[in-house]
Amino acid sequence: ELSQTIESALNKQVEMEAASSQYYLAMASWAEVQGYNGIAQFLYRHSDEERVHMLKLLKFINERGGHGLVPALQQPTVKFKNIHAIFEHVYSHELLVSKEINNLVDICLSEKDYSTHNFMQWYVTEQIEEERMARNILDKLKLIGEDKGGLYIFDRDLSTLDTGD
Numbered sequence: 001e002l003s004q005t006i007e008s009a010l011n012k013q014v015e016m017e018a019a020s021s022q023y024y025l026a027m028a029s030w031a032e033v034q035g036y037n038g039i040a041q042f043l044y045r046h047s048d049e050e051r052v053h054m055l056k057l058l059k060f061i062n063e064r065g066g067h068g069l070v071p072a073l074q075q076p077t078v079k080f081k082n083i084h085a086i087f088e089h090v091y092s093h094e095l096l097v098s099k100e101i102n103n104l105v106d107i108c109l110s111e112k113d114y115s116t117h118n119f120m121q122w123y124v125t126e127q128i129e130e131e132r133m134a135r136n137i138l139d140k141l142k143l144i145g146e147d148k149g150g151l152y153i154f155d156r157d158l159s160t161l162d163t164g165d
């Protein structure tokens, strides 16, 4: 059984993952319109993954006797300055997600809910991966700077870059 506190904390995370999915979808669409097809593919995949993160939480809540709530859609930022700005957003967003995941883990411990604590470990590991990937991408972009050729290769490489789980 989930306590009310855990159930609403999990539902808050459902909302966050859904918002992440929307967020990356908006970035993907912008990148595609600008002609960055590889970057767009990468961001579309990332958006799909965030939806899977959301579903996983929703189903866990239901399995444990709670009710996973589908959140309302909010329009995310749809226009971006450039590719660099997009990945700065990705990085800071993932840091925020990690902070929220850690909060949730904290709540699990204070509520002595060890099964939810155990379930949340998947997200803890996932965030390490997501932060690492976002940091790597930012490092690459720093090297590229304003170089058009570099950005062209970066776009091509991102079409096949693994986004993890």
Ligand code: OFO
Pocket (backbone or CB within 6 Å): 016, 017, 020, 050, 053, 094, 097, 126, 127, 130
């Ligand atoms: Fe980006 O990992 Fe879920 O939110």
